[in-house]
Amino acid sequence: MPISEPIIGPIIVGTYDSSEREGIHLVRLNAETGELRRINGVSGAENPSFVAVHPSKTYVYAVSETAEGAVVSYRYSSEGETLTELNRQPSKGNDPCHLRVDASGRWLVAVNYSSGSVCLYPIEEDGSIGPLSDQAKHEGSSVRSDRQEAAHAHSIFPVPGTRDWIVCDLGTDGLYVYRIDEEAGKLTLRRRFDTTPGAGPRHTAFHPALPIVYVVEELSCAVTAYEYRANACELVPLQTATTLPEGFEGENTCADIHLTESGAYLYASNRGHDSLAAYRVLEDGRLEPLGHVSAGGKTPRSFAVFGDNWLLSALQDSNRIVSFRIGTDGIPSPTGHTLEIYKPVSLERAPRWE
Template sequence: MSSQGGEWMDIIVGTYDSADNEGIHWYKVDPGSGEWSRAGGIAGIDNPSFVAVHPARSFLYAVSETEDGAVVSYRFDPEAATLAEINRQPSRGDAPCHLSVDRSGRWLLAVNYSTGNVVLYPIGEDGSIGPLADEAAHEGAGPRPDRQEKAHAHSIFPIPGTDDWLACDLGTDGLYVYRLDAARGKLELRSETRATPGSGPRHVAFHPKLPLVYLIEELSSAVSVYRYDAADASLEPLQSLTTLPDGFAEENTCADIHLTASGAYLYASNRGHDSLAVYRVGEDGLLESRGHVSTLGRTPRNFAVIGDEWVLAANQDSDSAVSFRIGEDGIPAAEGTPARIAKPVCLMPVAR
């Protein structure tokens, strides 16, 4: 999304709110000042913690992160900022926490954290979610019995320029590459890579030009860089850096990771230190730590990077979303008045 020409930035916010409240919010952010303005929302879903926008910008999808969870479809009008539920399907597992729509707009992929499986659904022309087409279950455990007693699938992302998808599993320390067979509606496991034991893979970001994957590790508070070979779906580890400053010894877990549009800077969120770790990205794609910026709230979970201009951060435990303008040195600086949002978890830009 670009904020050029003074266009407002449309942001869909997912939360850990109850079905009685409008747990999905539509906000507009002023690209000049960073001010937030609420445009609408919708109730009727428990814990809509993560959302995804259809490439046609006519439909929105959300997980209901509950026991015996669900995936839900909405018709939405970007001009009127209105949302209306179309239908929902069971997620075939517990605590679905992430979902993505493929570039054709025909397939929805999601993961269930507590049951450690990836699920695939067809999307109808009307935006509705069809019955389950396929699923893949992860197996195994990690060295941390408190968090890695079994598989915990945490995200599923399309790998740019390919038909492959990368699933992160916090419980098994696994990075799973699936090929989506769009003709048959099937998932084919192409490769399985083990990250650093006990690291807890959570989310990834992709370099805009190089075949590099940046992994945020929830349990080890680190960012790792991998080279992806599309020919055999292999992931080669290249680098790993901490997300924390020297001397910080308190409890911390990481949550999210994003690059600027140009790929010049990378950011990672710390929950505990309550900050964004800032990295400069070299011409070879490797990282250099540039410091930390407070998110001005507690437990920054998800955040969004808009072009090379803005970082928008959601502070789950202080009920706020904050705008940060990216400086020429890549360091974000807060601007505008934070939005007051109950338990914000996901900030999803609506591309123009």
């Protein structure tokens, strides 16, 4: 691809693939045509489903989502565009499914789904992961005996403009607000909030200008908007909007949620209906439903939005990524470009490292 073409990437793709195969991929998006190109990949980790990128250095981190879970670090080299494993640490829990690096680049946080726990690791100067510094364990259950028999921490995201982190726990119907005590290397729980019983909170998205947090609920198939009052550590519910069209009666679970860079539009993915629900974001942060578009295949476990113009849909059970151009009306339209990747799960944009 000529260097003069506008390029988005590298985009790091995590998958449900075996350690013998390249389960993490480097991908680029042509920001004129929507064409996707795979650059390279790396093997060695089992089910490297979710990935995270260091905010200022060429390091990538991934979970190994297995019964005896781990977190893995990599160094990116622009010469040859490769990822090389640095080290790994046990997650001291089952099925780690999400992770993030803090803004300082000093700490890695991760969650274990099946164990319902939150992990804190120091990041060393060379990008490797230090031994587990602290772990917080959630307890409890909720109304769905098939999915909520125990705590299931599903994601952890930093709240912009604050020192807080929000953990969605699908099993307890809880939103947990943590802070990192950097001196002690500990996680401090500020507060827990209860969602609607049976909601199953999964992932969050944050408005770029307003103190609004959007939570996609896997089991109730809805998005709830909260006002986040950081000083008082309060989450005030504003609105709940369904992700499904009226009259839909099939099985469905929600997966991912993202805003455009400007905050003008929000999207949530449906697995079962296999669609992207689109919303206009009003001045007060509430949502106006715009409709649904096909996600481009089966099981959109994750998707990513780049700027205000591009959306990539990762289709776990169609083994491909599909590119969409976002129209001025906020509706994504497929470009006709796809990329075959086995069971893609997450998409994370890296800085322009070249």
